[in-house]
Structure formats: C-alpha cells, structure tokens
Amino acid sequence: MDVIPNEEEQMVKNLAREFLEAECPPSLARNMEKDEKGYPPELWQKMAGLGWLGMSLPEQYGGQSLPLTYLGLIIEEVGRTIAPVPLLSTVVPSLTIAQDGTSEQRQQLLPRISRGDLIMTWAMQEQDPRLLPETVHLEARAQGDGYLLSGTKMFVDNFVVAEKCLVAARTAPASEQSQGISLFLVDTGSPGISATALTTLAKDKQSKVTFDQVSVPASNLIGELDQGWPVVQRMLDLATALICAQMVGATRKDAEMAIEYAKNRVAFGRPIGAFQSIQHMCADMILWVDGGQLLTYEALWRMDQGLPASVEVSQAKAFCNDKCVAAVRTSQIIHGGMGFMMEFDLHLWYRRVTAWSLRLGTTFEHRAKVSRALLDQPGKVRLGMTMAAVP
Amino acid sequence: MNFAYTPEQESLREEVRQFIADNITPEMLQEMEESGIRRRGPQVDELYKKVSQKGWIGMSWPKEYGGQDGSRIDQYIVEEEFARVGVTVGGAGSGAPAILAAGTEEQKKYFLPGLIKGEIIFALGFTEPQAGADLAGLQCRAVRDGDEYVINGQKMFTTAAHYGTHIYLMARTDPDAPRHRGISIFLVPIDTEGITVRPLWTIQNEPTAPLGTTYGERRTNEVFFENVRIPASCLLGEENMGWYVGAMGLNLDRVGASRYLISVKRDEDIVNWIKENDLDGYSPAEDPAVRDRLAELWIEAQVCRLMTMRSMSLVEHGGNFTYEGAAEKVWAPEHGVRTTETIAQILGPYAQLLNGSEDAIEDGIYAHNLMGAFQSGINHGSAQVMRDQVARRGLGMPRG
Ligand SMILES: Cc1cc2nc3c(=O)[nH]c(=O)nc-3n(C[C@H](O)[C@H](O)[C@H](O)COP(=O)(O)OP(=O)(O)OC[C@H]3O[C@@H](n4cnc5c(N)ncnc54)[C@H](O)[C@@H]3O)c2cc1C
Numbered sequence: 063m064d065v066i067p068n069e070e071e072q073m074v075k076n077l078a079r080e081f082l083e084a085e086c087p088p089s090l091a092r093n094m095e096k097d098e099k100g101y102p103p104e105l106w107q108k109m110a111g112l113g114w115l116g117m118s119l120p121e122q123y124g125g126q127s128l129p130l131t132y133l134g135l136i137i138e139e140v141g142r143t144i145a146p147v148p149l150l151s152t153v154v155p156s157l158t159i160a161q162d163g164t165s166e167q168r169q170q171l172l173p174r175i176s177r178g179d180l181i182m183t184w185a186m187q188e189q190d191p192r193l194l195p196e197t198v199h200l201e202a203r204a205q206g207d208g209y210l211l212s213g214t215k216m217f218v219d220n221f222v223v224a225e226k227c228l229v230a231a232r233t234a235p236a237s238e239q240s241q242g243i244s245l246f247l248v249d250t251g252s253p254g255i256s257a258t259a260l261t262t263l264a265k266d267k268q269s270k271v272t273f274d275q276v277s278v279p280a281s282n283l284i285g286e287l288d289q290g291w292p293v294v295q296r297m298l299d300l301a302t303a304l305i306c307a308q309m310v311g312a313t314r315k316d317a318e319m320a321i322e323y324a325k326n327r328v329a330f331g332r333p334i335g336a337f338q339s340i341q342h343m344c345a346d347m348i349l350w351v352d353g354g355q356l357l358t359y360e361a362l363w364r365m366d367q368g369l370p371a372s373v374e375v376s377q378a379k380a381f382c383n384d385k386c387v388a389a390v391r392t393s394q395i396i397h398g399g400m401g402f403m404m405e406f407d408l409h410l411w412y413r414r415v416t417a418w419s420l421r422l423g424t425t426f427e428h429r430a431k432v433s434r435a436l437l438d439q440p441g442k443v444r445l446g447m448t449m450a451a452v453p
Numbered sequence: 454m455n456f457a458y459t460p461e462q463e464s465l466r467e468e469v470r471q472f473i474a475d476n477i478t479p480e481m482l483q484e485m486e487e488s489g490i491r492r493r494g495p496q497v498d499e500l501y502k503k504v505s506q507k508g509w510i511g512m513s514w515p516k517e518y519g520g521q522d523g524s525r526i527d528q529y530i531v532e533e534e535f536a537r538v539g540v541t542v543g544g545a546g547s548g549a550p551a552i553l554a555a556g557t558e559e560q561k562k563y564f565l566p567g568l569i570k571g572e573i574i575f576a577l578g579f580t581e582p583q584a585g586a587d588l589a590g591l592q593c594r595a596v597r598d599g600d601e602y603v604i605n606g607q608k609m610f611t612t613a614a615h616y617g618t619h620i621y622l623m624a625r626t627d628p629d630a631p632r633h634r635g636i637s638i639f640l641v642p643i644d645t646e647g648i649t650v651r652p653l654w655t656i657q658n659e660p661t662a663p664l665g666t667t668y669g670e671r672r673t674n675e676v677f678f679e680n681v682r683i684p685a686s687c688l689l690g691e692e693n694m695g696w697y698v699g700a701m702g703l704n705l706d707r708v709g710a711s712r713y714l715i716s717v718k719r720d721e722d723i724v725n726w727i728k729e730n731d732l733d734g735y736s737p738a739e740d741p742a743v744r745d746r747l748a749e750l751w752i753e754a755q756v757c758r759l760m761t762m763r764s765m766s767l768v769e770h771g772g773n774f775t776y777e778g779a780a781e782k783v784w785a786p787e788h789g790v791r792t793t794e795t796i797a798q799i800l801g802p803y804a805q806l807l808n809g810s811e812d813a814i815e816d817g818i819y820a821h822n823l824m825g826a827f828q829s830g831i832n833h834g835s836a837q838v839m840r841d842q843v844a845r846r847g848l849g850m851p852r853g
Contacts, residue, residue: 063458064454065759066767333851336850336853337853341844341845341848342840342841344850345841345844346840348843349783349784352780353753353784356760356762357755357759359456363456377755380748380749380752381753429752430745433747436724437744442721442725443724443728446758
C-alpha cells in the first residue's frame with residue numbers, strides 16, 4: 063500500500079508536463095475550437111514520436127507495453143493543458159483491439175496507431191443518453207459475407223478526423239445467453255454514413271452519425287458475435303477511468319489559477335486570498351481534486367493489475383462529475399466577472415470540465431452502479447473490499 | 454503507486470481478526486460499555502495485556518522502547534480491525550510521537566514501554582477555557598524554580614484526567630516571547646499535589662452511548678493547577694519549543710484508523726443493516742432516493758479511506774505533511790456528519806431512540822451519533838482551522 067506515485071511515475075508525469083506546457087499554450091486550445099479538424103497534426107506526430115499513442119500497447123505492435131497508470135498520468139497532463147488532440151478517442155479503441163481483436167486486426171491497426179498514422183474513435187451512445195445495453199438499437203444485419211449497419215449514433219467524439227470507428231450494434235435481441243450486441247470496426251468514409259456536427263459546450267468535435275445500410279465485412283467483427291457487451295463495457299470502463307484522469311488534471315490547473323488569482327487580486331485593501339472564506343473555497347477545491355485523483359488512480363491501478371475495477375471506475379466518475387464541476391465553478395466565482403469574459407482563458411477549462419462531466423456516464427448512472435454493488439448482492443460490505451459489479 | 458496490501462499484511466489482518474473473534478466476547482464489550490470510566494474492567498484489562506503481548510501496540514516504534522520497528526501500515530491494519538468492533542488500541546494519542554521525536558533517552562525508556570503495556574495513560578492537557586482552536590493563546594503558567602517547575606492555571610476538556618496516570622501538558626514558560634515561542638510541554642504525574650480534577654458531563658451521559666459511537670464520551674474534565682511542583686526532568690524537549698513538539702505530535706495523531714474509521718463505519722453499518730432489515734415492510738434498500746444518497750456517501754467514504762492511505766504512505770516515506778493530514782481531518786469528520794444525518798432521515802423517528810430504549814435500532818447508536826458526530830469536526834484541529842492550514846501551508850495563501 064503506497065498511494066504516492068513512485069519516482070518513475072513522477073518522471074513520466076513531469077516529462078509530459080514539460081512537453082505539453084511548451085507545446086500547448088491556452089491559445090492553441092482556443093484556436094482549435096474554430097479549426098476544422100480541431101487538432102494540430104504536427105502535435106499529434108510529436109506525441110506519436112514520444113511513444114504516447116502506443117504507451118500501453120504491446121511492444122510487438124510498436125507500443126511500449128507500459129502500465130495503464132502511465133497512460134493515465136499522461137492523460138492527466140493532457141487535461142491540465144487542455145491539449146486539443148484526439149488522444150482519448152484513439153487510445154481507448156486501440157486498447158480494446160489489443161485486448162479483444164484478432165491477431166490480424168491487431169497487426170493491421172495497432173502499429174499504425176502507435177506511429178500516429180491512424181486516428182480512431184468509438185460510437186456507442188444513441189438517443190437514450192444512458193450507457194446501457196438496452197439503449198443500443200443500431201442494427202447490424204447479416205448479409206452475404208458481412209453485415210449491413212443501420213441506425214444513429216450520438217455524441218461521437220472526433221468522428222470528423224477519425225479514419226475508423228468502433229461501433230456497438232445490435233445483432234440479436236437480448237436473451238438469457240447474451241445482450242445481443244456486437245462490436246464492429248467501421249471505416250468512417252464508408253458509403254451510407256453521414257455525420258452532422260454538434261455544437262457543444264466544449265466546442266469540441268462531436269457528431270451525430272447516421273448509418274444507412276453501411277456494409278461491413280465479417281472480418282471487422284471485434285470479439286464474438288452477440289457477445290460484444292462485455293467488450294463494450296470494458297471499453298467504457300477504460301474510457302471512463304481515463305476521462306477522470308483528464309478531468310482531474312484540468313480541474314487541478316483550473317483551481318491553481320484561482321489560487322494564484324486570489325493571491326494577487328486586491329479588494330477591501332487586501333488580496334482576496336487573505337479572506338478566510340476565499341481560503342476555505344480554495345482548500346475545498348484542492349481536497350476535491352485530491353479525492354478525485356485518488357479514486358482515479360485506484361481504478362486505473364486495479365485495471366492495470368487485471369483486477370475487477372468497474373465499481374471503482376464508477377466511484378471515480380461519480381465523484382469527479384460532482385466535485386470537479388464544483389471546483390471549476392468555485393474557481394469562476396473567485397475570478398469574479400473576469401472569468402466570464404471571452405478574452406480571459408479560464409472558461410477554456412471551465413467549459414471542458416463541465417462538458418466531460420456529462421460524458422461517459424452521469425453522476426446518477428454511476429451512483430446507481432455503486433448502489434447495485436452495495437445493496438443488490440448478499441453478504442456484508444466493508445470499505446476497502448473488492449465489490450463485484452451487479453449488472 | 455500500489456493500492457494493495459502485501460500478503461504478509463493480509464495475513465496480519467487475518468490474525469488480528471481471528472484474535473478478535475477468539476478474545477472479544479459480548480460480555481467484555483458489555484463491560485467496556487458499562488464501565489464508562491476508562492471503558493475498562495477486569496476482562497478488558499486482560500484483553501489489553503494480551504494485545505500488547507502480541508506486539509500490536511506501538512508496532513511502528515523502535516524495538517528498544519518496546520515497539521516492533523514495524524511499518525505504519527501494519528500498525529494501521531491492527532488499529533483498523535479493532536476500531537471496527539468499537540475498541541481503540543494503541544491510542545497513545547499525540548504524546549508518544551512527541552516523546553519519540555523530542556524525548557530524552559530516559560523519558561523514552563520510561564514512557565514508551567509503559568504506554569504499550571497500558572501502565573501509563575496520558576490525559577491530553579492542551580485546551581483551556583480561553584484557548585481552544587486558538588491553542589497558542591494558552592495561559593497556564595510554568596515557572597522554573599531551581600530544579601523544579603511550578604505550575605498554575607486551568608485546563609478544559611481534559612478527557613482522560615480521571616483515569617490517566619500523567620497529563621501531557623502544554624504550558625506557558627515565557628510570557629514575554631511571541632505566542633508560539635514561549636510554550637513548553639511537560640509530562641506531569643497526575644497524582645502530584647495541587648492538581649484537582651473535576652468532571653464535566655457530556656450530552657452522551659444517561660444513557661451511556663454504545664461502543665463505537667462517534668464522540669460517545671460521557672465524561673471529560675476540567676483540571677486545576679495550584680502551585681503544582683514538578684521536577685525539571687518532566688520537561689519534554691527544549692524549554693519554549695513546546696509548540697513545535699506538540700504540533701508535530703498532533704499532526705501525526707490526526708491521521709490513522711481511529712479518527713477516520715469512526716466516521717466511515719456508519720456507512721458500512723447502515724448498508725449492512727438495510728440489506729437485512731426492513732421497517733414493517735418498508736425496505737430503504739429499495740428506495741431509489743436512499744440508494745442514490747447511500748452510493749454518494751459510500752464514494753465519499755472511499756475518499757476518506759484513500760486520504761488516510763495517503764497519510765500512511767507519507768508517514769512510511771518519512772515525509773512530513775504539508776496539508777495532507779489536515780485534508781484527512783476535514784474530510785472524514787464532515788463525511789461522518791453527512792452520513793449520520795442521512796441515516797437519521799432513512800430511519801426517521803427510530804433514529805431518536807437512545808441506548809436501552811424499547812425498539813432502539815442497534816442499541817441506539819444512530820441517535821447517539823447524532824449527538825456526537827459533529828464533535829469530531831471540532832476536536833483536535835477544527836475543520837475551520839484545518840482548512841486554514843490547507844490554504845496557508847498547503848497553498849501558500851496570505852494571512853488575513
Ligand atoms: C468530548 C471532548 C473531549 C475533548 N478532549 C480533549 C482532551 O482530552 N484534551 C484537550 O486538550 N482538549 C480536549 N477537547 C477540547 C477540544 O480540542 C476543543 O473543544 C477544540 O479545540 C475547540 O476549542 P473550543 O471548544 O474552545 O472552541 P473555540 O476555540 O471557541 O471555537 C469555537 C468555534 O469557532 C471556530 N473557530 C475558532 N477559530 C477560528 C478561526 N480562526 N477561523 C474560523 N473559525 C474559528 C472553531 O472552529 C469552532 O467552530 C475535548 C473536547 C470535547 C468536546
């Protein structure tokens with residue numbers, strides 16, 4: 063038991079911070095909000111060069127086989143600098159393919175991802191905003207040596223720049239044997255696909271994507287037919303843990319900006335940071351971020367160790383949703399009117415953290431998962447014990 | 454980072470649990486609850502003797518003073534298991550770490566083994582009528598007179614004074630120095646002439662709170678010092694350096710199992726209770742509002758656990774806290790209050806019923822917690838003062 067990052071972990075984090083602070087000033091995030099692609103390709107190539115895209119991919123596919131916690135630490139720093147890159151949307155499918163893909167799929171995709179040649183994304187959510195198997199209606203019908211996909215996916219991250227997308231589709235009704243869901247690898251340029259850009263709080267690139275009889279070869283199935291739900295669930299858990307890291311990184315920076323501001327801004331003849339009510343707001347912000355960070359690290363560490371982590375992931379996301387948003391709002395309050403001004407940078411963080419709190423599971427959904435684990439299985443609970451997730 | 458215990462630590466935990474199952478009987482718990490004073494009696498004294506023979510008290514202290522040179526995490530595990538059954542072990546308070554850091558060889562050899570065996574018990578003599586949260590305002594005077602000090606003044610809320618053997622006392626030795634630089638610490642035998650102990654009864658008296666209640670103390674004390682003469686060898690650390698010795702000890706005593714677990718055990722207790730019980734057919738476990746709130750609290754409890762683990766990790770690294778101990782001391786007590794008040798709303802009018810009442814749930818612990826939980830956010834560094842510490846020491850914010 064030692065919850066403090068060790069020397070090597072700290073080094074990974076420091077190097078990431080150095081690089082990102084040099085490469086990603088707030089003006090970059092600001093400019094990319096208006097950019098067609100939403101990310102600078104040169105920066106993406108540099109990240110590939112640093113080995114970040116294949117950080118936790120197997121070495122045989124051009125990766126570095128490093129622990130998931132390292133990837134989490136890097137994404138935390140990406141969040142800190144709100145670096146505008148399709149990192150989450152690419153690394154999550156890459157790790158899903160590494161775990162559940164065939165060796166052919168891995169061979170074809172993973173080296174390209176590690177090199178920075180292939181941007182990816184995933185599409186799971188539909189009109190129902192919850193992340194449950196019964197919300198997946200997009201249908202994949204067997205035809206010839208493949209499938210025809212029809213339906214609509216919402217909130218697909220970076221679809222505009224992704225070359226390939228993992229799509230969760232319904233291949234059978236839910237039954238005793240399975241949830242009837244399968245996961246497909248789909249070329250985003252396939253005939254029959256049309257995407258509409260959504261205008262979002264974070265001014266990021268999300269799309270509503272319609273599939274009209276989109277043909278996908280059988281070899282693009284990831285995992286077993288109809289048995290895709292556990293794969294999707296693992297993918298969502300991973301994505302959720304990583305977005306928590308991103309939220310924690312961004313929120314800590316946002317809080318630090320408020321603390322700095324409070325030390326300098328003078329009102330009633332003294333720095334506002336000398337007022338106890340402001341000090342306590344600052345203390346709370348840091349304790350909230352610390353809490354979110356500890357929960358996130360524990361979830362990532364468990365995943366990396368191959369331990370059940372679904373409940374821990376939900377704990378982290380429910381807490382981050384609540385407390386990171388409270389922290390960035392508090393930071394806004396400490397900044398007075400200035401934080402509300404377009405020219406001031408603070409809103410860049412505020413809008414992202416609040417937007418991320420709405421993705422990959424709301425507070426209610428994640429708490430529901432925790433309460434199912436707590437209350438819907440026999441036996442006494444004990445804080446610190448491993449709890450199985452209850453579907 | 455590593456969020457698991459070692460296999461050796463897991464087996465230590467098993468051993469402690471087995472020991473508890475074998476040795477702590479319902480009759481013994483009854484004795485603890487009823488004795489009130491000291492929470493001890495013949496059976497309990499026997500238990501503590503066995504626990505200290507096991508080497509489970511002061512585990513992280515050096516062997517030469519009766520400890521095991523063990524890790525702080527091991528000690529935490531022992532404390533956690535006992536705290537779960539409502540029993541405090543190793544609760545030497547902030548005195549022991551201060552003696553370890555600042556004591557003379559003679560003091561270490563005398564006090565530490567005595568604390569382990571339970572032969573020495575400190576009463577914490579810090580608070581005064583005019584100095585609580587603002588401890589550095591204390592006025593109790595100690596004046597050097599040859600080989601002795603003469604003490605005059607009053608202490609408040611000196612909880613263990615009616616059963617302790619010594620007072621771990623903070624007193625002013627230089628009234629002309631800046632507030633923090635004129636304070637010293639003394640280890641004063643309680644039976645010294647001129648010391649008077651008077652009881653102060655708390656709202657947990659009549660009926661007595663069940664074991665495991667947050668701030669279930671039924672009695673604390675005020676202590677008067679009238680020309681109390683003690684040998685100069687009672688001084689701990691250097692004269693006028695007492696503030697720093699005491700603060701370090703307090704910091705270390707803020708973290709760990711007893712303070713945090715008492716705040717989060719509520720969460721486990723209510724979840725386990727509503728899984729097995731209903732209220733005339735109403736099952737809170739199936740109530741969506743209750744489920745959401747309990748999950749929220751459970752997650753907060755995990756944060757308390759992890760903050761405690763962070764403190765333990767920092768102690769293991771030999772590091773000093775900047776604000777992490779204060780962080781834990783803000784979170785756990787405030788969380789305990791939120792849980793306590795939520796439980797009360799889940800149980801409704803049943804949460805009024807005190808120990809011994811007809812129809813009281815779990816010996817009325819939920820009602821007694823309602824009387825005590827908030828107190829843990831005041832004692833030993835109030836939540837306000839702790840937030841000041843986070844802001845000023847942790848974040849470098851200016852003084853008002
Ligand atoms: C059951 C019990 C057992 C105790 N046992 C012991 C013991 O064994 N030994 C011992 O020495 N003491 C003991 N205490 C005393 C305890 O530590 C004090 O009650 C505590 O330090 C607060 O001091 P006070 O009661 O004088 O409150 P005050 O210091 O008067 O504080 C009142 C309120 O003002 C707030 N406040 C104070 N300063 C500030 C500030 N700067 N900014 C914002 N808010 C502020 C406090 O947080 C608190 O909420 C015990 C108390 C109780 C109730």
